[in-house]
Amino acid sequence: MAEKTAQKGKKSESSGKKTAEKKKEVKIKIRDIGIEVKNPPKKVCNDEKCPYHGHLKIRGKIFQGVVLSAKMDKTVVVGWEYLRKIKKLKRYMRCRTKVAAHNPPCINAKEGDIVRIAECKPLSKTKSFVVIEVVKEA
Numbered sequence: 001m002a003e004k005t006a007q008k009g010k011k012s013e014s015s016g017k018k019t020a021e022k023k024k025e026v027k028i029k030i031r032d033i034g035i036e037v038k039n040p041p042k043k044v045c046n047d048e049k050c051p052y053h054g055h056l057k058i059r060g061k062i063f064q065g066v067v068l069s070a071k072m073d074k075t076v077v078v079g080w081e082y083l084r085k086i087k088k089l090k091r092y093m094r095c096r097t098k099v100a101a102h103n104p105p106c107i108n109a110k111e112g113d114i115v116r117i118a119e120c121k122p123l124s125k126t127k128s129f130v131v132i133e134v135v136k137e138a
Ligand SMILES: [Zn+2]
Pocket: 041, 044, 045, 046, 047, 050, 051, 052, 053, 054, 104, 105, 106, 107
């Protein structure tokens, strides 16, 4: 009887190891957002407004900019510069844009980071963009 119980114990141990290995092999599944992303998030979050783990759909324009402020909760201010041509003077004018974007906990962009943002449905009074990836960390 003692031998049998010992064998049983061994068996259960080996099976336990196998399941553990299998679990490690399985990668974290991410929702396909319809855009090619080079640095998808490595963490998992349970934010409803996350394009990867929630139900937020992306549509419209995509911009790349610098995070100017990350003081708000789950929100960053992203800005970028562009040139606008003035026909009459045949010169270019420097313009700046500032946009508030949702910052999901799994991406967690910080001040000074270069990020890509995508347009989505209005998330609040002033937010209708979401950060989809950090291109370069500050
Ligand atoms: Zn997420």
